[in-house]
Amino acid sequence: MSERAEGPTTVESERAIQLLREMVRLRAFDEAVAERFEAGEIPGNPHLCFGHEGSHAAIGAAIRDEDWWVVGGARQDTQFVARGLTTNEVMAEIYGKATGSNGGRGGPMHVSNVDENFYGHAATIGSPQNPAAGIALAQQMLDTGNVVVCTVGDGGTSRGSFHTALVLAATWDLPVVYVVENNQWAISVSRDVLPPEQLSDYGKPVGLHTETVDGTDPLAAYDAIRDAVERARDGGGASVVECELYRMAPHSGRDDERYRDPAEKRRASTEGDPVSNLKRALLESGRLDQADVEAMVDEATAEVESAVEFARESDWPDPEDLYEHVFVEPLYGQGGN
Amino acid sequence: MPTRTMAAAMRDALDEEMARDETVYVAGEDVGEHGGTGGETAGLLEKYGEERVRDTPILEIGIAGHALGAAVAGLRPVVELWFAEAAATAGDELVNQISKQPYVSGGRLRAPLTIVAPSGGGVSGGAAHSQSVHAWTGHLSGIVVVTATTPYDAKGLLKSAIRDDNPVLFLPHKKLFDREGDVPDEEYTLPLGEATVERDGGDVTVVATQVMYHRAVEAADELAGEADVEIVNPRTFAPIDTDTIVASVEKTGRLVVVDETPLRYGTQGHVVSEVAERRFERLVAPPRTVGVPDTPIPYSPVLEAEAIPSTDRIVDEIRQVMAHSSV
Numbered sequence: 001m002s003e004r005a006e007g008p009t010t011v012e013s014e015r016a017i018q019l020l021r022e023m024v025r026l027r028a029f030d031e032a033v034a035e036r037f038e039a040g041e042i043p044g045n046p047h048l049c050f051g052h053e054g055s056h057a058a059i060g061a062a063i064r065d066e067d068w069w070v071v072g073g074a075r076q077d078t079q080f081v082a083r084g085l086t087t088n089e090v091m092a093e094i095y096g097k098a099t100g101s102n103g104g105r106g107g108p109m110h111v112s113n114v115d116e117n118f119y120g121h122a123a124t125i126g127s128p129q130n131p132a133a134g135i136a137l138a139q140q141m142l143d144t145g146n147v148v149v150c151t152v153g154d155g156g157t158s159r160g161s162f163h164t165a166l167v168l169a170a171t172w173d174l175p176v177v178y179v180v181e182n183n184q185w186a187i188s189v190s191r192d193v194l195p196p197e198q199l200s201d202y203g204k205p206v207g208l209h210t211e212t213v214d215g216t217d218p219l220a221a222y223d224a225i226r227d228a229v230e231r232a233r234d235g236g237g238a239s240v241v242e243c244e245l246y247r248m249a250p251h252s253g254r255d256d257e258r259y260r261d262p263a264e265k266r267r268a269s270t271e272g273d274p275v276s277n278l279k280r281a282l283l284e285s286g287r288l289d290q291a292d293v294e295a296m297v298d299e300a301t302a303e304v305e306s307a308v309e310f311a312r313e314s315d316w317p318d319p320e321d322l323y324e325h326v327f328v329e330p331l332y333g334q335g336g337n
Numbered sequence: 338m339p340t341r342t343m344a345a346a347m348r349d350a351l352d353e354e355m356a357r358d359e360t361v362y363v364a365g366e367d368v369g370e371h372g373g374t375g376g377e378t379a380g381l382l383e384k385y386g387e388e389r390v391r392d393t394p395i396l397e398i399g400i401a402g403h404a405l406g407a408a409v410a411g412l413r414p415v416v417e418l419w420f421a422e423a424a425a426t427a428g429d430e431l432v433n434q435i436s437k438q439p440y441v442s443g444g445r446l447r448a449p450l451t452i453v454a455p456s457g458g459g460v461s462g463g464a465a466h467s468q469s470v471h472a473w474t475g476h477l478s479g480i481v482v483v484t485a486t487t488p489y490d491a492k493g494l495l496k497s498a499i500r501d502d503n504p505v506l507f508l509p510h511k512k513l514f515d516r517e518g519d520v521p522d523e524e525y526t527l528p529l530g531e532a533t534v535e536r537d538g539g540d541v542t543v544v545a546t547q548v549m550y551h552r553a554v555e556a557a558d559e560l561a562g563e564a565d566v567e568i569v570n571p572r573t574f575a576p577i578d579t580d581t582i583v584a585s586v587e588k589t590g591r592l593v594v595v596d597e598t599p600l601r602y603g604t605q606g607h608v609v610s611e612v613a614e615r616r617f618e619r620l621v622a623p624p625r626t627v628g629v630p631d632t633p634i635p636y637s638p639v640l641e642a643e644a645i646p647s648t649d650r651i652v653d654e655i656r657q658v659m660a661h662s663s664v
Binding site for chain 1: 362394396403405406407408411429433434437440441445478481501503528531576
């Protein structure tokens with residue numbers, strides 16, 4: 001699996017700079033979400049993606065606009081941004097506003113935009129894998145040439161729905177790539193309790209392609225996901241790609257993290273921060289200097305601040321909107337229609 | 338008018354819709370050579386091929402779950418669950434995904450899929466193969482829940498279910514698959530979300546579907562000369578058309594609701610409450626509800642007959658409301 005279709009992506013590539021720019025953007029987005037939640041502006045309970053930016057940016061770069069992205073796992077909101085949804089519509093949805101991507105009905109767990117071939121998430125962990133297989137079946141039957149990427153966390157790999165989807169993907173030879181974002185923690189339960197040596201091994205009994213990469217190295221994640229996507233596009237079948245990374249944030253806004261050692265978290269969060277890792281590599285190689293990086297951060301911060309402003313100033317939904325979109329109405333034939 | 342069995346009528350519906358729309362396909366356990374649960378997919382594999390008639394392994398999660406994705410991405414899946422209880426083996430898919438994704442997307446995402454799942458008891462199927470699920474699935478806002486009672490209903494409603502842009506749970510009663518009935522040769526569809534008055538009468542409204550409908554007809558025949566019974570078949574249980582039921586009670590002033598679902602928190606009580614809230618003053622007798630008691634449905638025919646409402650039971654309930662005079 002280490003043999004790459006196009007050779008490994010290096011820090012010398014334009015792709016490396018593109019990935020860092022995107023990751024800086026994703027980091028800035030979630031920093032704003034964390035800050036605004038603490039300030040009491042955001043309802044609910046955000047699940048921050050710190051540590052997942054490399055994997056999310058890698059998926060965004062590895063797929064085409066026409067490919068589908070299906071969200072699983074609990075680290076969601078930077079997947080929405082990495083898919084190319086505007087920071088305005090995602091932030092407004094997180095605020096629960098009428099201008100959000102889904103008019104405030106979905107919130108941070110259910111952002112979707114089928115116009116962008118972005119399915120979104122059902123929010124029961126490990127659940128969107130079968131819908132992803134169905135979307136892949138549609139690509140196959142409609143002969144679109146498009147591929148589906150579906151994420152899942154380490155926690156979700158124990159769900160029957162995950163394994164069922166692997167069976168279906170293998171049975172029908174579907175153009176789908178399951179990306180396991182293994183951040184080591186299912187809320188408070190360590191990945192160490194799970195039986196396989198590597199979580200991608202779950203694809204082996206049904207004959208799928210499997211690979212595990214260091215997800216704290218965004219270039220390695222990009223290469224693995226890109227290869228799996230292009231193999232699926234070429235009719236080579238489905239894959240399970242595991243990105244090993246580290247959940248740098250608490251599970252959610254209501255998690256005191258008593259189950260993990262603070263010193264270990266500090267160490268893993270330092271060594272396993274994909275944004276710092278790629279930034280350092282680009283600085284050390286001389287591809288970027290400090291001023292370039294600062295410009296990236298400033299640009300991202302300005303975009304996110306503008307999104308926060310947009311969300312704050314947007315209207316709340318009309319309470320009567322509650323009743324809209326339960327059904328597409330009239331039903332077939334209803335009232336003579 | 339020619340007669341067809343319900344299974345044949347469903348098969349005709351599938352055949353016509355597959356011929357009409359290339360995005361329609363059928364998937365599920367045993368839908369291929371086996372021909373489906375009761376013959377409703379017989380011959381479709383030969384006619385449409387493996388691409389559009391897909392046997393699956395035993396994975397209800399995948400059958401229901403993949404249908405959601407396929408529907409979102411432009412197909413019109415018709416998927417089969419062997420029995421209605423498999424709605425529970427695909428529980429997360431029904432409860433949290435199929436019913437919710439279109440809504441939480443703010444209407445941006447559509448899921449035009451049909452799940453066919455034979456329901457009901459009376460066949461010594463045992464506790465896990467005899468249940469009717471249109472009460473609890475009717476609680477899941479976002480799924481259209483339809484029952485099939487006659488071959489005519491089954492064909493017209495299944496065609497509409499396939500064409501509808503919402504997820505539809507389509508529930509024929511397994512005991513009625515071989516029952517024959519009139520089905521016109523010419524093409525037709527029947528409206529979703531609308532009840533139908535199956536039999537006109539002036540004294541009492543009986544609300545019933547599936548096997549309970551046929552027993553209500555037997556009861557009405559038995560009571561000829563004693564009570565003029567009107568029978569309303571809701572057809573769709575979510576969203577349920579209470580206007581038609583209220584209009585019937587407006588005429589008769591008496592109400593008996595019979596359904597093969599559990600009485601507790603059930604369809605029967607819901608219909609009565611709708612009528613009571615809207616036209617309490619029109620009722621000349623306390624409404625009666627008939628359903629499955631708070632027990633699982635057992636295997637032994639003797640025990641099962643105690644659980645599922647009989648024609649005699651419906652006759653008794655109608656007599657009870659008829660004992661009250663409108664004067």
